Amino acid sequence: MTTEIPASADAADAAGRAARIHEAVRRRYAEAARTAAGGADAACGCGCAEEAVAVFGRSHYADGEAAAPAGALRASLGCANPNALVDLAAGEVVLDLGSGGGIDVFLAARRVGPAGKVYGLDMTDEMLALARRNQAEAAVTNAEFLRGTMEDVPLPAGSVDVVMSNCVINLSPDKDRVLREAFRVLRPGGRFAVADVVTLRPIPAALARQIELWSACLGGALSVDHYRAKLAAAGFTGIEVEVLHSYGLAEAGADADRLLAELGIDAAEVEGVFASAFVRATRPGSETADGAPAQVGASEPAPSAPAPPSRG
Numbered sequence: 001m002t003t004e005i006p007a008s009a010d011a012a013d014a015a016g017r018a019a020r021i022h023e024a025v026r027r028r029y030a031e032a033a034r035t036a037a038g039g040a041d042a043a044c045g046c047g048c049a050e051e052a053v054a055v056f057g058r059s060h061y062a063d064g065e066a067a068a069p070a071g072a073l074r075a076s077l078g079c080a081n082p083n084a085l086v087d088l089a090a091g092e093v094v095l096d097l098g099s100g101g102g103i104d105v106f107l108a109a110r111r112v113g114p115a116g117k118v119y120g121l122d123m124t125d126e127m128l129a130l131a132r133r134n135q136a137e138a139a140v141t142n143a144e145f146l147r148g149t150m151e152d153v154p155l156p157a158g159s160v161d162v163v164m165s166n167c168v169i170n171l172s173p174d175k176d177r178v179l180r181e182a183f184r185v186l187r188p189g190g191r192f193a194v195a196d197v198v199t200l201r202p203i204p205a206a207l208a209r210q211i212e213l214w215s216a217c218l219g220g221a222l223s224v225d226h227y228r229a230k231l232a233a234a235g236f237t238g239i240e241v242e243v244l245h246s247y248g249l250a251e252a253g254a255d256a257d258r259l260l261a262e263l264g265i266d267a268a269e270v271e272g273v274f275a276s277a278f279v280r281a282t283r284p285g286s287e288t289a290d291g292a293p294a295q296v297g298a299s300e301p302a303p304s305a306p307a308p309p310s311r312g
């Protein structure tokens with residue numbers, strides 16, 4: 001039996017809808033963390049490990065990252081490796097939104113070295129406990145895991161050089177707010193380097209309303225155009241969305257036959273509709289000669305404000 005996310009007609013509805021999505025997402029990733037903590041691959045997170053092995057999880061960390069902590073690899077639920085899309089320099093500060101078991105935090109921590117720092121932010125207590133256990137086992141000293149949501153990041157403005165994330169922003173019920181928060185915490189000139197699921201054509205509305213698909217990283221995915229528009233509206237420039245690999249419901253580990261039959265949707269409608277993508281952007285501006293952030297907007301055109309896309 002499918003469970004629908006209620007539509008939001010006003011602010012109170014929208015808050016209720018957001019709370020309901022957060023709770024469904026939190027429950028799913030708490031379960032994934034418990035499975036990984038027990039020594040198995042993290043079962044169902046974005047997709048389900050065995051069915052979606054080519055799309056989500058540890059397959060993105062094949063050779064180069066063999067030295068990553070084993071517990072973090074087991075818990076890996078991402079859709080690409082965001083460390084592959086950004087150059088990190090020694091001493092930089094990085095924030096990973098929705099850090100899960102910590103795989104990308106640990107890889108970035110190695111790259112920024114002892115003079116740098118990597119924050120992992122997650123709202124699920126079980127994931128934070130798993131990440132901290134993995135951190136202790138791997139003796140990583142330049143990383144810190146923070147409890148909180150990516151809609152309300154517990155870090156000061158202009159405090160990080162790079163915001164990265166792996167297959168998490170699609171899970172947010174309020175992506176505009178997430179992107180505004182990413183912009184706020186970045187220093188002028190800071191980089192946004194994210195792997196995420198996007199849609200290549202509209203997905204049937206009845207499917208997008210299924211809460212199990214939302215928490216599986218599919219139902220809340222933005223189209224490429226909506227992603228670009230939301231980043232621009234948050235103030236970012238240099239926006240690039242690079243599609244890596246497209247797939248349908250079944251390859252993404254969803255119970256495709258059951259869902260499509262229950263909703264009366266033809267399988268052809270969702271063939272190849274989802275894709276993993278790298279999303280890059282920059283917070284405009286640069287540091288002044290004395291190291292203080294330059295005023296954003298002083299030498300940059302005001303961010304354009306395209307018509308707001310319709311979905312979260």
Ligand SMILES: C[S@@+](CC[C@H](N)C(=O)[O-])C[C@H]1O[C@@H](n2cnc3c(N)ncnc32)[C@H](O)[C@@H]1O
Binds near residue numbers: 151
């Ligand atoms: C698909 S998993 C990805 C984990 C990790 N990035 C990886 O690649 O393995 C999503 C993670 O994001 C966290 N998460 C989901 N929504 C969040 C939100 N709004 N704020 C903070 N964390 C969130 C979940 O608790 C979960 O750990």
